[in-house]
Amino acid sequence: MKSTEAEVGIREIPKAPKWLALSFQHLFAMFGATILVPFLTGLPPAVALVSSGFGTLAYLLITRGRIPAYLGSSFAFIYPIMQVSETHGVAGAMIGSFLAGLVYGATALLITIFGMKWIMKLLPPVVVGPVIIVIGLGLASTAIDMAMYLPGDEQVYSATHFTVALVTLGITILATIFLRGFLGLLPILIGILGGYGFALSQGIVDTSEITAEWSSIMSASSLGATFQAIFQMPEFLIPFRDFSPLSVFSWQIVFLMVPFALVTITEHIGDQMVLSKVVGRNFLKNPGLNRSILGDGVATVIASFLGGPPNTTYGENIGVLAITRVYSVFVIGGAAVIAIFFGFVGMSTAVIGSIPSAVMGGVSILLFGTIASSGLRMLIDNQVDFGEKRNLIISSVILVIGVGGAFVQLTDDVQVQGMALAAILGVLLNLLLPGKEKSQGNGSMFEEPEVEDNQSNGAA
Template identity: 90%
Template sequence: MKSVEAAVGIREIPKAHKWLALSFQHLFAMFGATILVPFLTGLPPAVALVSSGFGTLAYLLITRGRVPAYLGSSFAFIYPIMEVSSTHGVAGAMVGSFLAGLVYGAVSLLITIFGMGWIMKLLPPVVVGPVIIVIGLGLASTAIDMAMYESGDGEVYSATHFTVALVTLGITILATVFFRGFLSLLPILIGIVGGYTFALTQGIVDTSEIAAEWAGITSAGSVGGFLQAIFQMPEFLIPFKDFSPVSVFSWQIVFLMVPFALVTITEHIGDQMVLSKVVGRNFLKNPGLNRSILGDGVATTIASFLGGPPNTTYGENIGVLAITRVYSIFVIGGAAVFAIFFGFIGMSTAVIGSIPPAVMGGVSILLFGTIASSGLRMLIDNQIDFGEKRNLIISSVILVLGVGGAFIEIREGLAIQGMALAAIIGVLLNLVLPGKEKSQGNGHMFEEPEVEENEKSTGAA
């Protein structure tokens, strides 16, 4: 692939007014998805924004300012965070996120020593594809409960709430199908805004927190009081300050969360390949897959120290890069700074907190289905032959174990269950069954993009 002509090069600094607008563009692209994950898992959205911003800045530093990628809340970890939080509290989920970040670091070190070939063999498409399908389908009941019931807990059915969810879903679908250009990258945000507006007309939005924030702002008697009313400290959860990681640690947390790191690492590799083709540089070689994976892991570790969900590179922002051809890391960094800033704005937290579960449920119906479909697409794109018994066995076992909620109880209170068990069994089957080459398919999932290395940026700000 030839080097892609850039409107703004990777290390170019746009003029101030353009810089501001372009960074806001990336903020909008990631906003809907980034706040959806904490909303579903019960984590503070403000903390997710702050950890996303700091994680992205860390990623840019670790990749030596060569990879223009934005990192936001990871959907792959929704299920394990919910499971761990229900038994070990949010602190347990943060311990699990930290351990997942360590897995990234270990994989980065192994790639540095042994190259990339081993991870491609460990996680072929026939394993990763079905696991991604399980992640999406495993969350289906969560989306339906939020859409159909008053409190989103599956207890009191509400036709009004379900109507709001369906309207939200319809708006999101219309935005996905018919919008073009930059707006086509914002279907989740557009769906949330549209659904929220409709929910206001149905009287199911609690605006008391918004009113309280506004009252505090308008009643401020001084500049200091005004600033105090505007800014609000997010609900950070700091290890060793708010909880003891040692006392929270459990092997069940390890079995529930660590296997998902292998899936997200595979997704990370795919994102790096897409990004390489969009920008026209081989990021797998320069700065190297080891650095980008390490950056992703450090971002997840930062989130675990703040009380936010694990981070991952965002396809929405890669789409923005493809459309605008603005590859500047300074623009990405500006979006990260804005995310941190908005995390400290009390009004933004109040508005996000007022979104009814039905609105998020409507968006999630499409979103979780899309996650499952992306796993199916991985199998199709890589031309996995299910006429081969090996491939059929691996995918079938993963799907049934994962969707069926199978678990292995090691001892009381310690079990490997659901998606984690499915992922582990899938990897083991791939290692022991003969004919490993048949599981790679005929596609190009792990084929390094042939792009020219060109350190000179083209175009001007």
């Protein structure tokens, strides 16, 4: 595949007005998904925006400004964050995120030393695909509860809320199917906006915080007071200032969150392959998969220091690159700076906080189903043969253990449960059962993309 002709090369800096507009495009592409994760997990959306911005800037720095990728909130960690937060609080979830980031760092080190073929042996499609399916299906009840019941009371059915959720779902589906070009990359954001508008007509939107923010701005008596009314410090959760990591640490956190890093690392590799084909460069070789994974891990560690969800590279933003052919890392960096800016704007936090749970539930029905379907697609794309008993056994165990909610009680306080247990058993079965070559499939999940490895700015 020859290098893709670029409108703006990787190292090119657009003129200011164009730069701002192009950066806003990437902000819109990631916005809906990035705020959805903290909304579902109970984390502050403003912190998620700030951490995604800083994480993206760190990623660009670590990859030496050679990979135009934006990092936002990771959907794979929704379930473990919710589980850890219930037992160990948000601080425990941040410790788990930090440990997941360390797994990225260890993986980057191993790739530097041994190359990347060992990942294929450890995480073949027959393991990763079913685990991704379990991640999506395991969250199904969360989406339905948000869609059908009154907020805060999962026993009271609400026809109004369910109608809002279904309308939101319908708008999101229509946007996904019929919109093309840049708008086709924003189905989640469009679904949220459309559902929000319908929720307003049904009287289930609490606009009190928005009204309070606006009143505070309008009543400011001086420029300084106006500045203070507009900008507010996000609700950061910083270790050693707000909590003691050692007092919160538990091995249960390790078993609940760390295994998911293996899945997201595999997804990261897939994103890098797609991005390489879109831009026309082999990013696996230059700057190297080790740097890319390290950048992703550092972004997740930064998020854990601020109280935000783990970060990952976003397919939505890769889609923007494909459509616009604007590959500039400065445009990506601009989007990161804008995201940080919005994280400190109180009005944006108030608007996000006013979104009804039914709207998010409607979007989540499609989103969580899409996650599960992407695991199925991985199996199909890699042509995994389920006529082979080995493959059937591994996938069956992962699916039933994960969806069924099985757990192993290691101590009185430590459990390995659900999706984490399914992932661990899947890896062990793949390593122990004979005939490993039968689990690789016939696809090309780990084949390096055939692209030119040039050093130009990306322009023809």
